[in-house]
Structures are given as C-alpha cells and as structure tokens.
Amino acid sequence: MSVKMVIAVVGTTAALFAGACTGSGGEPEGPSQPERAPAAAAEPPRDPPPVTCTHTATDQEQARALLAQAAPGQTLCFAGDGLRGADLEASASGTPEQPIVLVGRDTTVGSVSVEGDHVVVDGFTTADGDGLTLTGTGITARGNEVLRAHDDGIGCQCTDADIEDNVVREADGTGIRIEGERISVLGNDVSGSVMRESNDADGIRFFGTGHRISANKVHDISDDGYPDPPHTDCFQTYDNSSPPTRDVEISGNTCHNVDHQCLIATAEEAGQNNAVGRSRSLRFVGNTCAVEGSQAVLVRWFPEITVRDNEISGPDLANGVYIANGSTSATVVHNRFRGDYPMVEVDESSRPGLRVEGNQRF
Template sequence: MSVRMMIAVVATTALFAGACTGSGSEPEGPSRPERAPAAAAEPPRAHPPIACTHTATDPEQARAQLARAAPGQTLCFAGDGLHGAELEATASGTPRQPIVLVGRDTTVGSVSVDADHVVVDGFTTVDGDGLTLDGTGITVRGNEVLRARDDGIGCLCTDTHIRDNVVREADGTGIRIEGERISVLSNDVSRSVMRESGDADGIRFFGTGHRISANKVHDISDDGYPDPPHTDCFQTYDNSSPPTRDVEISGNTCRNVDHQCLIATAQEAGQAGAVGRSRSLRFVDNTCAVEGSQAVLVRWFPEVAVRDNEISGPDLARGVYLANGSTSAAVVDNRFRGDYPMVEVDESSRPGLRVEGNERF
C-alpha cells in the first residue's frame, strides 16, 4: 500500500472513531392544468456520534467484516473505495445487541440484509438495487437511496422500522413493504419512475399490522411515457400478493402525484368470492393534493375508515369512491376543496356505511 493510500485509510477511519463517545385503474377525469412546483424537502437531521468496532474502506474489507459480524458490533463503511459496492449482510444480531452497519461517508450501489436484528444507518446508494431487506427486527434509518434499479427500499420483514430515509427516482416504488408490523415513519419519497418496472408509485404495502406515518410523497408523474404508469402515493392490492389487514396510514403528505392518494383493492379476493380477506384500513389526518379522478379509491376492501383528511386536486370528479363490496366503511370529518361529490358509493358497499361531518374548504 502506498503512503498516500495509507493516509487516506487512516483519515476515513478517524472520521468515525475520533468523534465517538459511545456505541389499479380509475375512472377518467378532465385534462389537468400545468403542474404546480413542489415544496422543498426538509434538511436532513443531525447524526449522533458513532463508535466503530471495525471500519471498511474497500469491497474486500467490507465482505470480510460482514461475514465475521457478531451481535453488538458496529461496522462502519467509509471512503471512495466503496463507490458502487454491493454490500450483503447475512449475520444476525439479537434484539438487545443488533449488528449496526453505518455508511455515513461513502456511496455504494446497494445494501442487502438477509438476517435478523440489523441496523442500516446513513448510507447513500446510487444506481444500484437500493436497500433490500429480509428478516425480523431490522431498522433502516437516515439513508439516501437514489435512482435504484428496482424499488428503492424493499422490505419482506417482521417488526421492522423504516424511518428518516430519502428515496428518489426509484424504478417502480419508492418503499415497498410486505410482512407483519412494519413501521414506515418520516421518509421522503419522490420522482419514482417506470423504466423496467410495471408502474411508478410512492409507498406500497402488503400484510398485517403496519403503521405508515408522517411521510412525504411527492412529484411522481405519468408524463412522457408511451404507455404511462398509474402513479399513486399509497397502494395495496391482493393480485399475487398477501392480504392486507389492520393497517394505519396517518399524518402523511401526498402532493403533485398524477393519480390517487390512496388506492386499496382486493380484486383477487373479489373474483374468488372472498371479499373481506383484505380489510381494516385506517386512513387518517393525511393531506392529499393529487391529479386523479378521485383521491381515495377502495374496491373489494371492507372496514376502511377515511377520517380527518384534507383532499384537493384540479381533476377530482369525486373525493372518495367505494365500490365492489367495500362495506362497513366510515368517511368522517374530512375537508374537500372543490365542487364535486365528496363521497360516492355503489350499492354493494352501502351496508354499514357511515358518512358524516365532511365539509368543503
């Protein structure tokens, strides 16, 4: 190793150690006007200091340290030598001693976790596979995922937290979760595109017990495609996917997206005569400013509560549309901007329906 390279390695290691003190489809609507500019994203939060058990500065070191990782260790990744690297974590921590992966001073292609009780903290991924997660007790925080070749953050997980991440220009969906009890909190998702994928969305969710809160989803367009995607902020469906139950989507902002704020459908269950296999969804206190024919579209999906939301859009033909046996729904205390029906419901979805307290602003 040259003297210059030795100095670079020491400098990047010191950067961590020196500061440490501890360890669907929709009905057609009219043409839309020119798109309004989106609000700027908030600056990233300050990071606490990190105590590194080991620091890797090239792919060979990274592979060796990931292979030897043990519960309670903090593995740091730093420097230009890891540019474009694909990091794969397969060693598990424990609930009290997770393995922590820190990448605050490097840019990699992707981070893949196939293990339990792992923390992924502060990486930037560019032009790779983004963050791919499979396991229990995973935490993904403070990462920036740019131009992923697939979904930006993909999680087949249980008891997992995805928070304070920025995802831009993912090919498909910014964040896709499937499993049980996944928290998606305070992420910024924008400019999803359809290159090799079949659509371009913000957040997709499948499974049970998820909480999706305080996220910003914005600037997802269907312009410029020969066969455009159906761009939505939040989507679930059961075609070749598990049923979705007991999910709460609250306090999110959805702006400048070309179709729905929320689309929840269970067509496969409907065709099988099993409406209710997906059920129980709460959509509460969200701000929706979208370009679709409706802001909320629900089909074959009973027990949906749409409450305390603010809904607007230049092309809205209706605010909330319930159809195909979406019974026992509640549309309560929402605010709608514009002159259109606030709620439309087909006959099959009227049993158990409650609509009250909605107003225009």
C-alpha cells in the first residue's frame, strides 16, 4: 500500500571448511534501475563458526542429490564455483531437536528455497536470483548475504522462525518480508531496495501475529529517478489482501536516508468493512528514525499502537506522529523530535483512549 500524506566451492573440502567437513556429496526484463547513490557500507560480517559437514556438494547435481535425501540432524554444505548461480530447493524437514542445516561458504548461488520445517539456512550468498524464500515452521536464516534479488530479498511465510544477522542489498521490492506467527527479525542490515518488477521499494514488511523486529538497520532507499516513484518506507504493514497484524513489537532499530515513513501501519480494508480493530496492538519502541517523509510514523485504522522512547528527525516532516481513522487507544510517550513541527497529531476519531505525554524536542 502506498500512501504519502502531507498533514498540518573451488579447492578441497578441507581448504573450504578448515578441515571440519567430512563425507562427500554425491523473468522478463523490466525497466532499467534508476541511478542512485551507493548504499552505506555494512559492518564487516563476523567470521562464521566452524562447521562439521555431514555431506558436501560442489556442483549442482550433487546439490540436488543431497537436498533430495536430506534427513534430520544432517549438516549439508555447499561450496565452489560449480554452484554459481544455482537455485537450491529444499523440501525435507528436520525436527526441533535435529534440524537440517544448510551451509553455504565460498560460493554465490542464485537462490535458496525452503519448504519444510526445522531447517537452518546459514551463510549463503545469493545474487541476481530469487534470494531466500522460506516456508514452514521453525526455520532459521542467519548470516546470509542477499544481493539484487528479483523479488523480496528474504521472504518468510513461517511460524516460530528466526531471521538473524543477514545483509540484504537492492532487493526488487522489500528487503525482508514476513508473514505468519512469531517470527523474529533481529540484527539484519537492509538497504537499497528498488522498484523494478515490483510495485514498491521498502525495507521490512510484516504481516501476522506475535512478531519481534529488533536491532535492524534499514537505510538508503530512495524514490529518486523513477517516472512513477515508489513509496519507500522502513517498516510497513497493511491489510489489503494480507492477513491482519497483531501483537508486533518493533524495537531498537535504526532507519535513515529513506524517502518516506519510518513506520506506516494501516488497515484500510478493515476500515472499508467496518472492522477496525482486526489489526491492532503494535509497539514501536526505542527506534531511531531519520527520514524524508511528511511524517515519521503514520497510523490509520490501527488501534492500540504504542510509540515510545523513539528519536525522530527529518528535513520535510509536517508532523512526527500522525494517527487517524479510528486508531483508538494510542499511546505516544517520551519520544524526542528534532525540528519545528507538531510532534503528534491525532484526528477526532482516534482520540478515545489516547495518551500523549513526555514528548520533547532536541
């Protein structure tokens, strides 16, 4: 939903995995991407931990065979130039006690797709493909680098999943998109999302219940250079053709150099169907927002939002937090705002249950 408002493996296995591995492995072209300033450099990735491989694949035929025969408790490693550009598809499931672990090192694949339960995707680099596509329960994606995905960089339709310490660059659409129940999105770095075949360019989108989105960096997403520009936001949820969103906490993130909202939470479909409250209960706490939009936080048809202890700035802000369309029982407290504009504006329909206090300028 777009809203812009102005309101008053080469070499031996031993060499690749430091002696730890054992065993053996038996779209249409769209419009050109607009020119844009390079994204800020991410912090250097941490050295991956040692890996003990059950089996290792160094070409696509071996990879297909390993994935077809994957069993709980196995660690399957993928490495080498023979896998460059490969699309890896995993459909087997592990168990909570014995997940299947897929490890990528020293290779760049096109994509990794998981449709199964209790699978770990660790340390892959994907480029110019479909990124990471994850479906299932108990999935973990950690320490991956997703470059220039042709769709969302990391997509997770999941329950009880963890998306941790990944780097996502220049995804076509959204850097990380989650849908389901109890997904943790922690410590990721998302930047440079673009609109090519997609209909928007955002950092993190979230749908569903019980998610925790914490300590992420979302930055350098521009709407410049497009004939019909996207609405670039750091964090977004909406209910148009999407499930309702409830009990979500977004905390300790940084959002900077993004051309529209830091957070946009709307439920227009519910509003049109006299069902406001279907999406509710969102906590936006301790985030740093430096954005280019008309407001940093925009909430519509979305009751029970808390906006607390955030630091908000931007050169074009008409207001810091704007709450409207029956978004009742809102709490906006102890935030800090840089600039001369209304810190908080709330329309009449959203005033029942409103609490606004302790906000200040810096």
